[in-house]
Amino acid sequence: MTKYLLKRIFYMILTLFLVATITFFLMKFMPGSPYANEEKLTPQQIHIMNEQYGLNKPLIVQYLLYLGGMLHGDFGTSFQYSNQPVSSLIAARLGASVQLGLQALIVGVILGVIIGSIAAMKQGTWVDSTATVIAIIGKSVPNFVLAVLLQYYIGLKLGWFSIAGWGEFSQTILPTIALSVGPLAETARFIRTSMVDTLSSDYIELGRAKGLSRMEVIRKHAMRNSFIPLVTLIGPYAVALMTGSMVIENIFNIPGIGEQFVKSILTNDYPTIMGVTMVYCIGLVVILLITDIIYGLIDPRIRLAGGEQ
Amino acid sequence: MDEKELNLTAADFEPLPEGAAQDNEKISGPSLSFGQNVWLRFKQRKAAVISAIIIIVMVLVAFGSTPFINKSTLVKSHPQYANLPAKVPGLDAINGLNGKIKQNGQWVDAYAQNNVPKGKYFVAGTDYLGRSLGQRIIYGTKISLIVALVAAFFDLTLGVFYGIVSGWKGGGVDNVLQRIIEIISSVPNLIIVVLMLVVLHPGITSIILAIAISSWTTMARQVRAETLSLKNEEYVLAARSLGESGWKIAWKHLVPNLSSIIIIQTMYTIPSAIFFEAFLSFIGIGITAPETSLGVLLNEGQKNFQFLPYQMWYPAIVLCILMIAFNLLGDGLRDAFDPRGQK
Numbered sequence: 001m002t003k004y005l006l007k008r009i010f011y012m013i014l015t016l017f018l019v020a021t022i023t024f025f026l027m028k029f030m031p032g033s034p035y036a037n038e039e040k041l042t043p044q045q046i047h048i049m050n051e052q053y054g055l056n057k058p059l060i061v062q063y064l065l066y067l068g069g070m071l072h073g074d075f076g077t078s079f080q081y082s083n084q085p086v087s088s089l090i091a092a093r094l095g096a097s098v099q100l101g102l103q104a105l106i107v108g109v110i111l112g113v114i115i116g117s118i119a120a121m122k123q124g125t126w127v128d129s130t131a132t133v134i135a136i137i138g139k140s141v142p143n144f145v146l147a148v149l150l151q152y153y154i155g156l157k158l159g160w161f162s163i164a165g166w167g168e169f170s171q172t173i174l175p176t177i178a179l180s181v182g183p184l185a186e187t188a189r190f191i192r193t194s195m196v197d198t199l200s201s202d203y204i205e206l207g208r209a210k211g212l213s214r215m216e217v218i219r220k221h222a223m224r225n226s227f228i229p230l231v232t233l234i235g236p237y238a239v240a241l242m243t244g245s246m247v248i249e250n251i252f253n254i255p256g257i258g259e260q261f262v263k264s265i266l267t268n269d270y271p272t273i274m275g276v277t278m279v280y281c282i283g284l285v286v287i288l289l290i291t292d293i294i295y296g297l298i299d300p301r302i303r304l305a306g307g308e309q
Numbered sequence: 310m311d312e313k314e315l316n317l318t319a320a321d322f323e324p325l326p327e328g329a330a331q332d333n334e335k336i337s338g339p340s341l342s343f344g345q346n347v348w349l350r351f352k353q354r355k356a357a358v359i360s361a362i363i364i365i366v367m368v369l370v371a372f373g374s375t376p377f378i379n380k381s382t383l384v385k386s387h388p389q390y391a392n393l394p395a396k397v398p399g400l401d402a403i404n405g406l407n408g409k410i411k412q413n414g415q416w417v418d419a420y421a422q423n424n425v426p427k428g429k430y431f432v433a434g435t436d437y438l439g440r441s442l443g444q445r446i447i448y449g450t451k452i453s454l455i456v457a458l459v460a461a462f463f464d465l466t467l468g469v470f471y472g473i474v475s476g477w478k479g480g481g482v483d484n485v486l487q488r489i490i491e492i493i494s495s496v497p498n499l500i501i502v503v504l505m506l507v508v509l510h511p512g513i514t515s516i517i518l519a520i521a522i523s524s525w526t527t528m529a530r531q532v533r534a535e536t537l538s539l540k541n542e543e544y545v546l547a548a549r550s551l552g553e554s555g556w557k558i559a560w561k562h563l564v565p566n567l568s569s570i571i572i573i574q575t576m577y578t579i580p581s582a583i584f585f586e587a588f589l590s591f592i593g594i595g596i597t598a599p600e601t602s603l604g605v606l607l608n609e610g611q612k613n614f615q616f617l618p619y620q621m622w623y624p625a626i627v628l629c630i631l632m633i634a635f636n637l638l639g640d641g642l643r644d645a646f647d648p649r650g651q652k
Contacts, residue, residue, distance in 0.1 A: 011492070015492045022504075023504060026504055027507075029508075136633060136636055136640075137633065140580070140629060140632035140633040141629050141633075142587055142588065144591050145629070152615065242497055246499070247588060247591060247592050265507055266593060273503075273504075273507065280497055280499075281500065284497055285495045288495060
């Protein structure tokens with residue numbers, strides 16, 4: 001276990017190092033200048049600015065400084081917001097994104113589990129077909145399309161919730177729904193398959209044969225075993241929520257990290273792009289590691305040390 | 310039965326009629342090849358068959374339109390026809406398809422308001438520059454399908470090749486190749502795509518390239534896992550001991566046996582590629598005006614959604630149908646190829 005963990009952490013660090021290196025050099029070789037209105041600046045001003053941002057040093061020194069800074073959470077200074085460090089820019093916006101992501105995850109997974117379980121219990125009936133249709137639609141309809149429709153029909157026409165902004169809880173409801181549809185569909189499909197599998201296994205038959213009621217068997221035996229594999233979906237969930245947050249935050253005007261990312265791409269704010277990229281990667285890598293550990297803990301049949309599946 | 314004396318004589322037996330014994334061994338019904346079996350199971354899945362038909366029609370319309378819809382007709386603006394709703398001749402009774410649009414709660418004939426000549430109509434309306442929305446949607450569908458095809462192509466070539474090499478070679482090669490995949494897949498695809506788009510210039514070529522580069526890893530992983538188990542099958546060992554070259558074994562024995570997972574995985578890559586293109590174009594870092602795609606149309610339609618809802622609805626419906634069709638087709642193929650799986 002310890003050996004496995006050390007190995008995993010080594011690869012994590014290697015991955016993050018490579019991502020940092022690649023993004024750094026990609027951004028350095030980009031055409032164009034980081035300064036707005038460069039043609040209006042005198043060479044002297046550019047020289048001073050370069051000095052201020054450390055752009056006059058040799059490339060390798062800049063690179064080492066960048067890596068060194070990152071070790072203690074310094075991602076450099078944003079080009080777009082004068083003198084604001086990228087790290088504080090991200091820190092200020094991380095909260096909204098994490099809250100939105102967690103809310104969407106909780107809503108999506110709970111509803112998905114309910115829909116999936118009911119579908120599996122009523123296998124082959126109209127309930128099952130309805131659940132399948134919901135899952136397919138949820139998987140197919142892009143969340144940004146849904147977000148715009150929700151915003152207009154529920155937010156504006158019915159006026160139930162505010163259509164944009166961030167701060168009150170009611171403002172989080174529509175973006176949460178839009179963002180939760182992906183995890184919901186994924187969970188429902190997954191739970192249905194897993195539950196159907198479990199329900200036809202021998203120990204369920206035994207439970208029924210020894211006189212337990214159907215609900216009791218499902219509650220005590222089937223559920224627990226068919227939910228364990230759900231842990232493997234945490235990684236894909238995280239990716240979907242990260243992707244989703246970029247567009248959903250834009251539509252609902254939420255000051256989150258995804259919205260910041262899009263903004264910095266559109267304005268060539270390289271330090272911010274690099275910083276957000278690193279935050280996304282660190283997030284995903286850590287989530288994947290935790291997933292593996294949790295999976296090993298709750299299902300002893302999976303041995304982490306085995307390495308390959 | 311007890312130990313009773315049985316006195317049987319030849320007379321107690323009766324010979325079977327000629328040829329009757331052969332019937333026991335007879336197999337009723339023709340024996341089906343793997344492909345025929347798959348086709349048989351696939352045909353039973355109505356949703357998948359309908360999806361396949363829809364996709365074929367969309368492909369035919371989108372690519373068949375190439376001679377009629379080109380960049381110059383798409384880009385040219387006709388301000389006098391701007392923001393006209395859909396008008397289909399013969400459907401005068403249906404509001405929304407008869408050239409009327411809701412303004413302040415009343416249906417007004419937008420065509421008459423803008424003095425559009427009598428015979429002129431747009432089946433799906435026009436956008437804010439008076440360009441035919443129908444043509445733009447067909448063109449956008451074509452872009453989506455091209456993105457999907459290229460992503461599928463990379464899946465089928467790079468993904469399959471990488472997976473087979475990794476699984477077949479094993480040992481050190483496998484280890485290195487798998488670590489590379491591990492590193493690539495712990496970076497969200499989105500980040501790879503976005504970085505590529507920032508470095509290359511946004512546009513159809515870079516978007517296709519970016520999606521292609523980030524989409525093949527799942528395929529490579531699945532192919533590798535399957536290759537690992539196929540490697541020890543008797544027929545592969547036999548071919549090996551007969552001195553067959555690795556390439557030939559891969560092509561003749563591995564690929565045919567991998568075909569199910571390859572096809573299924575490809576069917577899942579396609580909708581995600583379509584989604585990525587629409588997503589990136591929607592937030593404005595993918596394909597940008599004057600080029601168009603479903604994502605661009607959605608982005609433009611969303612701005613005027615309150616007043617001209619059709620400009621968002623039509624591309625949204627087309628995109629959703631495309632996604633649903635590919636997802637259902639993928640599910641149908643999975644069930645057809647692997648009946649043990651679901652249901």
